[in-house]
Amino acid sequence: MLSFAYYSDWKNTAFTCPCGWQGSGSGAEDGEEFKDLGEWDCPKCHERLFIVFWPTREETLAAAAAGDSEAIAESENIKYSDSRDEYWSKNKLTSPAQLPDPGDGVIRAGLTTEETASPPYPLNPGLEKDTQLCLVLNGTVVHREPVWYETIEPLERILPVLHEKYGKCLTSIFIGEPACYWLLGDRLSMLGKYEEVLTKNGYAKLQPIRSTGGKWVGDRWVRASEPDSPNPVADLENWRESYGPGFLGFLVDERLAIRGPGDEARLTVECDLAEVEFSLSEILDHLQSDARRWILIVRTLSGPRLYVQVLVTQEGGLWAECVSDFYLEEFGLSEEQCEALPALGWEWPSPPAKQNWHFHDELMNTGSAISGLLVRTFRTVFHCDDIDPLEVVVFPSSNNK
Numbered sequence: 001m002l003s004f005a006y007y008s009d010w011k012n013t014a015f016t017c018p019c020g021w022q023g024s025g026s027g028a029e030d031g032e033e034f035k036d037l038g039e040w041d042c043p044k045c046h047e048r049l050f051i052v053f054w055p056t057r058e059e060t061l062a063a064a065a066a067g068d069s070e071a072i073a074e075s076e077n078i079k080y081s082d083s084r085d086e087y088w089s090k091n092k093l094t095s096p097a098q099l100p101d102p103g104d105g106v107i108r109a110g111l112t113t114e115e116t117a118s119p120p121y122p123l124n125p126g127l128e129k130d131t132q133l134c135l136v137l138n139g140t141v142v143h144r145e146p147v148w149y150e151t152i153e154p155l156e157r158i159l160p161v162l163h164e165k166y167g168k169c170l171t172s173i174f175i176g177e178p179a180c181y182w183l184l185g186d187r188l189s190m191l192g193k194y195e196e197v198l199t200k201n202g203y204a205k206l207q208p209i210r211s212t213g214g215k216w217v218g219d220r221w222v223r224a225s226e227p228d229s230p231n232p233v234a235d236l237e238n239w240r241e242s243y244g245p246g247f248l249g250f251l252v253d254e255r256l257a258i259r260g261p262g263d264e265a266r267l268t269v270e271c272d273l274a275e276v277e278f279s280l281s282e283i284l285d286h287l288q289s290d291a292r293r294w295i296l297i298v299r300t301l302s303g304p305r306l307y308v309q310v311l312v313t314q315e316g317g318l319w320a321e322c323v324s325d326f327y328l329e330e331f332g333l334s335e336e337q338c339e340a341l342p343a344l345g346w347e348w349p350s351p352p353a354k355q356n357w358h359f360h361d362e363l364m365n366t367g368s369a370i371s372g373l374l375v376r377t378f379r380t381v382f383h384c385d386d387i388d389p390l391e392v393v394v395f396p397s398s399n400n401k
């Protein structure tokens with residue numbers, strides 16, 4: 001079989017087929033293509049006439065230097081892909097040194113994506129914006145890198161780096177819907193591989209996470225049990241059992257990792273006062289460090305709907321409110337309750353601007369101060385005890401006033 005280098009004269013070479021066809025190589029028809037070569041066939045009987053080896057990078061650059069117009073065009077692609085590779089290797093996460101040092105507690109990782117609008121975008125030069133894969137640790141984005149469609153390469157590369165840096169402190173990873181969309185593409189071919197990579201790295205999958213609207217928002221993967229850590233669990237109820245009262249902090253961190261529309265990040269969960277007390281301070285700290293504006297509401301589930309709520313501004317300001325008679329209609333607060341509220345530090349309602357009891361103090365703008373105020377309000381004003389059922393609602397607020 002005749003074979004040619006790609007940048008040789010095969011297009012002008014004369015061929016004669018046993019069937020009688022005669023013509024130049026450029027008149028032959030494209031046949032099967034393989035990784036290293038392509039076949040050219042007789043246009044009359046479709047038998048194979050000759051093969052051509054695809055050019056190597058060096059052959060293309062040499063042909064371009066010699067003035068071949070096709071090679072010159074192709075060498076532009078090579079330059080583009082080189083600059084892309086260089087950009088990529090500079091930005092991807094490959095070393096534990098690129099990650100922040102661990103604090104004391106557990107680390108919950110998350111993968112999500114973010115659109116960025118700061119050119120240039122070597123990966124997508126034609127686009128107005130670029131999508132980046134974001135690594136989130138305990139609610140804070142710590143690393144961004146370019147993302148390709150339909151590849152689990154980032155997972156295979158990033159998980160070992162995380163394990164090396166954080167060891168057993170890393171307990172779980174949440175892979176949000178946007179990250180799944182990028183990594184898995186249509187999911188048909190990638191889903192098995194995705195699950196295999198996580199399983200191989202020691203993770204077990206929790207029940208897929210849904211927003212309160214029932215929409216799938218991502219998967220949480222928990223690292224397989226170590227002797228001194230909770231077992232991987234199969235659903236949210238077990239999760240609560242395994243993680244104890246700290247599960248509430250888990251749920252909120254998971255919402256913090258969701259970068260999609262606000263309704264996807266909305267959390268509504270029933271719990272008791274002891275669970276709220278256990279996690280509220282840390283939850284408020286985490287909401288404060290997020291760049292969005294959040295609202296957190298804690299309310300009673302039995303009797304009149306008594307509630308306290310906190311607005312967490314983008315700048316980290318904590319503005320607390322406690323329900324007043326204005327919203328309680330027939331069930332007003334008693335005289336004794338109205339005396340207890342200011343004693344705890346609440347400011348009187350000042351309608352029409354402020355219908356509720358309110359509290360904000362720059363010197364006490366911390367998760368622990370506000371958490372303490374809220375929990376004391378439930379205990380001493382609303383007369384709740386540890387096991388009274390409450391509802392916690394957390395959501396990002398789009399209202400920028």
Ligand SMILES: [Zn+2]
Pocket residue numbers: 017018019020021042043044045046047
């Ligand atoms: Zn022929």
